[in-house]
Amino acid sequence: MKKMNMWIRKSAMQGCAMVMLLGVLAGCSGGPSEETETNKVESSGKGAESGTKYTVSWVSGQSAPVDEDAEMVAYWEEQLDVDLDVWNIESTNYSEVLNLRFASEEIPDRMVVLGFANLKKYADQDIIAEIPLEMLKEHAPNVYAKTVEAFPDTFNYTKIDGKLYGIPAINYYSRFRSPIVWRGDWLRNVGIEKTPETLEEFETALYKLRNDDPNRSGKKDTYGISDSALNLVYGAFGYLPDRWAEKDGKLVYGAVQPEMKDALKLLNQWYKDGVIDPEFVTGENKGGYWALSHAFINGRIGLTSQGVYYHWKPLLFEGDGASHNYLELQKLDPEAADALVHGTPPAGRDGAMGVAQGNPMSGKVIAFGKHLEKQPEKLAKILEMIETISATSYNNYLTAMYGKKGKHWDFDENNVPVLLNNLQSQDLERMGANNVMESLELPEYTAQRTAIISDWAENQQYGIGGMTNKLQAPLASEGRYLTELEKIREEAYISFITGDRPIDEFDAFVKSWRSSGGEQLEKEANEWWESVK
Secondary structure (H helix, E strand, O other): OEEEOOOOOOOOOOOHHHHHHOOOOOOOOOOOOOOOHHHOOOOOOOOOOOOOOOEEEEEOOEOOOOOOOOHHHHHHHHHHOOEEEEEOOEHHHHHHHHHHHHHOOOOOOEEEEEOHHHHHHHHHOOOEOOOOHHHHHHHOHHHHHHHHHHOOOHHHHHEEOOEEOOEEEEOHHHHOEOOOEEOHHHHHHOOOOOOOOEHHHHHHHHHHHHHOOOOOOOOOOOEOEOOOOHHHHHHHOOOOOOOEEEEOOEEEEHHHOOHHHHHHHHHHHHHHOOOEOOOHHHOOOOOOOOOOOHHHHOOOEOEEOOOOHHHOOOOOOOOOOOOHHHHHHHHHOHHHHHOOEEOOOOEOOOOOOOEEEOOOEEEEEEEEEHHHHHOHHHHHHHHHHHHHHHOOOHHHHHHHHHOOEOOOEEEOOOOOEEEOOOOOHHHHHHOOOHHHOOOOOOHHHHHHHOHHHHHHHHHOOOOOOEEOOOOOOOOOOHHHHHHHHHHHHHHHHHHHHHOOOOHHHHHHHHHHHHHHHHHHHHHHHHHHHHHHO
16 A cells, blocks of 8 residues: 655644534444444446556545555555555645646546636646546446436536546535524514515514514514525525526526616615614624524524524434534523524515525536546546445445444444544544545435435425526636626625615616626626536
8 A cells, every 4th residue: 555645734624524414423432343244345346357456546635644554545455456545635735735746747546626617727737537428437337327316417517628527526415505594482472473485474574573572672682684694585586696597598697687676675675674683794603613693693683594504403313413503592592492493485576586505516526637548447447446435335435434334433323324432534534534535425325324414404495495506617707807796796785785875876786797897707607508508
C-alpha cells in the first residue's frame, strides 16, 4: 500500500455534522464483536481482463490524514486486487492543493472535482479524461442506472461539448425544501387551529402574531417574520429573487420578473404595519452556528424558514442529533419546542407556491486523469472499483462509509448504523473509510441509511413546494458581473420593502440590473440551457 503524504493543515475540520445527521454519532456505546459475513465484499460481477494488478492513485479530500497503514485501505486493496495510492489532501484546501499538483504535472487516476466550473476548466486544460458512455454502462452499470433512476438528466450536467467527463454525485437531501416552522403555541394563543396554507391565511396569521399578544406578555413585542420567510411570499408570486426559473421555454432571473413588483408591494405594506421585524436586514442568525434562528428561538418572531429541515426536527432515536434549532428552543422553552408546527409554502392567488430547495447535483464529481484515455483497461478497472464500492450492495456501501460491521459500527434497534467505541468521522478517515473511499453516495443507499429522518421529513410534507435553481452551472461572465448584480438586487429589494425607494421604481431597477451585466448573464444562461435540454 502506497501513500503520498501531503497534508496541509489550516484548522481541524469537525467532520461530525453529516455523520450526526445520518444517525451515526460519535460517542455511541458498544463494543466490537466478531466480524461477520457482512464484511465480505460483494463483487460487481465484472472484470477488466488485463491480468494486471494496478496501482491506482485515489484522491478525495479528507478532514484527517489517512494513516500509513490504514486498515480499510488495506482491506479494499485486498478485496479489489489493487494497490491504492491515497493522496492526503485536507478538505478545506482541496481545490487549491489539487491545482498545485496539476501545475507540477501530477495528475491522479481517480479524483473528486468540486464544482462544474472546475470540471470544465480541467477538461479545457486536458487534465481529465473523457469517459466513454458505453464503457461506463458496461463496467459500472449500477452507478449509471441508479443515478439516472434518481435524476434522469444527471449526466447531461457533466458533459462538455457533448462528451462525458465525470460521474456526478447526487445530493439526496435536495428532495426536501427549506423549512417552514411556526410557533404552534403562539398560533393557538391567537385562536388559529389550522396551519395556514394560502397567502391570505399567512397574512391573517402574521398580523395576529404581531397584534394579538401571542406570547401573553401584555406587550406588543412580537413580529410575524424576519428575513428568511420573505422567500415564502416571493414564491407565492411565482419566483425566488436569487434563482433562475424556466418561463416559456427559456431561463429567466427571478428578481427581475414583473410578478416580483406585486410581492414587494405586499411586503412593503407588511413592513409599514409592523408585521416584519425591523431588524430583518441583519438577519435572524446573530452568530455561531449558521442555521440557528435566534429571532425565533428567543421569541421575537413566530414564523421562520431558517436553516434546513433537520435543524428543526425533534430527536427521533437514541443518539440522534443535528436538531440544532429544536434543541436550542428546548433549552429555553420545552413546551414551545414540542409545539412546533411544520407547514407548507403559502399558495398565491393563481396557485403559485414555493420556497428554496437544493439542486440534485451536489457539485461533487468523480473524474479521471487524462492519461487514462490511453489506458482504457485501467479506466475500466477503476470504474469497476467504484461500482463495487458504491453501487453493488448496501453492505459494500456501509463498509466503505464506516469500516467493518461489528468492529467499527453496527446497527442499533432502529436499523440505523451507529459507530462503536466512541469513533468519530475523523477516525474513520484516518483508517480509510467515510469520504476517503465513498464519495458517490447513491440516493438509494442514503435513503435506506437515513430512513427514520427521511420518513419524518416526508410526513411533515417537506417534499412539497420546493423551487430549485434551474441554472446549475457557472456562467462565463459571472466573475465580471455577479457581485455587482447581487448588490444591485439586494439594495433595491431592501429599499422597496422598507419604503426608502418607491415601488414605482421597480422597472428602473430591472433596467439597471440588465444594463449592469444581467442581460449578458441571461444570454449565457440560455445558451447553457439549450445545451443540456
